[in-house]
Amino acid sequence: MTLANPWFIAAILGVLGVFHLELVTTLLNLARLGKPLPPALEEIFPEETREKLSAYITDGKRVEFIRDITMLSLLMLFWLSGGFGWLQNRVDHLGHGPVETGVFVIAIMMLAQTCLGLPFEIWSTFGVEARHGFNRTTARTFISDHLKGLVLMALIGLPVAWVVVWFFQTQARAALDAWLFMASFSVLMTFLAPRVIMPMFLQFKPMEAGPLRDAIFALAQKLDFPVHEVSVVDGSRRSSKGNAFFAGFGKARRIALYDTLLASHSNDEIVAILAHEIGHNKCRHVPVHLALGLAEMGVMLALLGWVLKSPGFFAAFGVTGTPVGMGLVLFGVLYQPLGIITGLLGLAMSRKHEFEADAFAARAVGSARPLMDGLKKLSRDHLAHPQPHPLAVLLHYSHPPLGQRLAALADR
Ligand SMILES: [Zn+2]
Structure with a gap:
């Protein structure tokens, strides 16, 4: 973990860069709450609604910021004090094989991340959402949702992790094998999710x-x-x-x-x-998104295959050798900034698809009016940001801002 290691510098810059980029985006977006609305949006968001949505969005962003800075500080503390190397040693000493050791490391890190995020989820659900009149989740539903999530993680997530670690531990063409496996798994999940998983949470x-x-x-x-x-x-x-x-x-x-x-x-x-x-x-958006997701996964797995063979990458996190499971965890840290970049294309495509689906709907029902009314109501009821900053749209929005959708529909 020295400054002579380019992996260390890249990882630190990446993690800090993402944090600051998100912070700047949030501040720019919050500043836009005070900007006067164009006439088309003014009738949808009267003064009273604007006050409510400003308070709601600001409260939500406060929780997010405190969560992000806490997580970042804990990550840096764990990282710079040699936590990753220490954890790997402890699990190594349990004396299991390399694949089991790897899965165990992944499980511990995922569990830790879930537990650390929990207080912020509680704050958001029972604090912010409740204060602004949205929350209907009871403590009982909240606890049972999370227990179900943990069970799913253990039953589905861990076996998947086991297979991926096994590929990288034992196979020469691991990235390709893992990609074929993950692609089949994704396709299977698009069928299973609405039939098996969603009914576990919704009636x-x-x-x-x-x-x-x-x-x-x-x-x-x-x-x-x-x-x-x-x-x-x-x-x-x-x-x-x-x-x-x-x-x-x-x-x-x-x-x-x-x-x-x-x-x-x-x-x-x-x-x-x-x-x-x-x-x-009808416009074939679903297979296009699936294909893009699989292409992104291919790039990610190829990069993973490369870093897993680089002792310098592990050394950047204070880990000796090249243990695969720990490598997956560390790659997750490095993938944060890379994921933002690869995500831009998917988001841009999704926003384009929204315009296409809007146009399709207007043609299908013979008028743009009902969809426009429906979209206005959804935005107002959700207290959505009426005119988000373009940087926020670029980085996070899978749907175009309301004003753009209404303008496109009105232009038909
Ligand atoms: Zn849509």
């Missing part, structure tokens, strides 16, 4: 017969998008924020609408929002 009930259900089936038929089931999801058990829904893929398409969305939107608005989601499917 799905068939939608009652009525005009909305009829309108949804009529839309699906008109768009040649076969739907087998429309469900209502109990999002209201966690938050009062109305959320859109997701559609399963393949033959057993399931459309799910959050009960909170049903409560706050008209049938026309819901049908238009649904047409937007069907638009994502």
Whole structure:
């Protein structure tokens, strides 16, 4: 861990660079809260709403900042005091094989990260969200959600980690093998998640017969998008924020609408929002995103394969030798800044896709009006930032800001 090691300098600059970039972005974004709104947005966000959303966004960012600076300080403390090397030695002394040792190191670090993040999650859910009237999560739901998350991590995350460590420990073409494995796993998860994992957290009930259900089936038929089931999801058990829904893929398409969305939107608005989601499917956005994700994973695994063979990389973190499991953990630290760069492309593409799905929805229902009304309501109900700073949009926004979406829809 000396300044003569280029890995050490790159890692330190990367970690500190990300922190400062995020801080600057947040400050620029908060400053924009005071900027006068263009007339198109002024009617959506009257004075009273603007005061509420400024307070909500500022409170949320405060928690995020305190969390980030705490995590950064703990990471630096652990790193510079030789914590990574110490942990590796302790686990080595347990006398298991290299693969098991690696998985054990990964499990310890993930558990530590989860535990350290927990107080901030509690603060955010029961402090900020509750103070601004959004939170509906009870302590019981919060605890059971986290226990389920831990069980899933143990049942799915650890075996996946085991396979990846095994590849890099034993195979010559490990990056390619790991990529093929991770790609198959991702595809499997897109099928399993809506069927097995989401129902562990949300309750799905068939939608009652009525005009909305009829309108949804009529839309699906008109768009040649076969739907087998429309469900209502109990999002209201966690938050009062109305959320859109997701559609399963393949033959057993399931459309799910959050009960909170049903409560706050008209049938026309819901049908238009649904047409937007069907638009994502019809315009082939899902396979494009999956392909981009797999390409990003390929780049990441190739880089991982390279750093795992570089003793200098491990030395930068005070670890002797090249233990694979610890290498994965350390690569996670280094991947923070790289991930931001590779993420830019995915976010830009996602924002472009949102415009396409909006245009599709307006064509499908024969007017842009219901979607525009629905989007305005969602933004206002969520107390979203009315005009985020372009840097914040570039780094974090998967959806274009409301003003841009409305302008594009009005221009049609
Ligand atoms: Zn969308």
